[in-house]
Amino acid sequence: MADKPHRTLQREFITSEGVDLRLTLASAGERAGAFLIDAAIIFGAFIALVLLTALIMAGRATGSEYLFSIVLLVFFFLRSGYFVAFELGSRAATPGKRAMRLRVVARDGGRLSGEAVVARNALREIEVGIPFLFLLGNAFSSDGSDTWTNYAALAWVALFTFFPLFNRDRMRVGDLIAGTWVVRTPRRKLGVSVVHAHVEPSFVFTEEQLAAYGEFELQKLEEVLRREDELSLIVVAQAIQRRIGWTGGGDDMEFLQAYYAALCQRLERNMLFGKRRANKYEQA
Structure with missing residues (x-):
């Protein structure tokens, strides 16, 4: 019964990315x-x-x-x-x-x-x-x-x-x-360094999932993580999860940190072999 007033104040909130945040x-x-x-x-x-x-x-x-x-x-x-x-x-x-x-x-x-x-x-x-x-x-x-x-x-x-x-x-x-x-706003523990963030081992991405984005998106993702805006984190996390077909669940902040770290490693590894992808519109 204590949650009833909260439920009456819940509203559908569809972002421009098509994500329903249920604010x-x-x-x-x-x-x-x-x-x-x-x-x-x-x-x-x-x-x-x-x-x-x-x-x-x-x-x-x-x-x-x-x-x-x-x-x-x-x-x-x-x-x-x-x-x-x-x-x-x-x-x-x-x-x-x-x-x-x-x-x-x-x-x-x-x-x-x-x-x-x-x-x-x-x-x-x-x-x-x-x-x-x-x-x-x-x-x-x-x-x-x-x-x-x-x-x-x-x-x-x-x-x-x-x-x-x-x-x-x-x-x-x-x-x-x-x-x-x-x-x-959602309650969330923030303040974690983007570069030195601890990545949970439960987040493992396939090559196809990492190939969905390039250097430009990596930079934008880093901006979102450093800005630590709760709604932006939720929107970006759910947009990426939908694009790559992620079904593993998990905390939005931890997911983004893990995806950022994995994407960094993939792009750096490809650059060693002369492969570079500027953004998601170029062929991987």
Whole structure:
């Protein structure tokens, strides 16, 4: 029974290589936890910025209003750029999401585009950022503020904050517009050197299986192994297994390390005899 909530969040995810990863969507609680971690980091940086500004302006009678405006502008780019920069990285996740073992993916199974990342995070400003700053400004206003306007801003924030609870895919409005999901990433022990990786003896490949790829694919495989991106490892492993007809099973990371080592040995051995294969399209 404990697994039932997890099963309800599982979704078919067909990659461009035709591999079904069967991803599990992040729960609303996991997403909230990731956001709180990221918010703490952003506000910590903002407080440091404010303290630095206060030190710079200490003893100065003029120019403080301009510097304060600059601080607010920097804060806007900080909170917006923070999410975009991290989600455009190879892990497609902010530090908060990485701590909660989450990442962003495109719902259509394709590559996560920069446009989608920018769109989903631009919507966050409309969902939460602008109303929050409005409320904060009214709280420190000396001439009073319209109570009903504050209530409207609070209702706006609450509507978008709890939106993931009212759709089966736990999406923010930003995810809905950008065509993205936030999903759990597989737990995996990484950090193994590509060159010195221990190869399990259970992985034995035939000459035909090794002949499926050449030097170009070997380099790309090494890039995937060094980058240590969980979803890329799964996709590449299953794509190679399908191409070479592998039925031996095994852990994806261990399979790729074993295939990489065996392919290295084959290509080096062939080069000694003057045989060289640049890529999978050349004859072996």
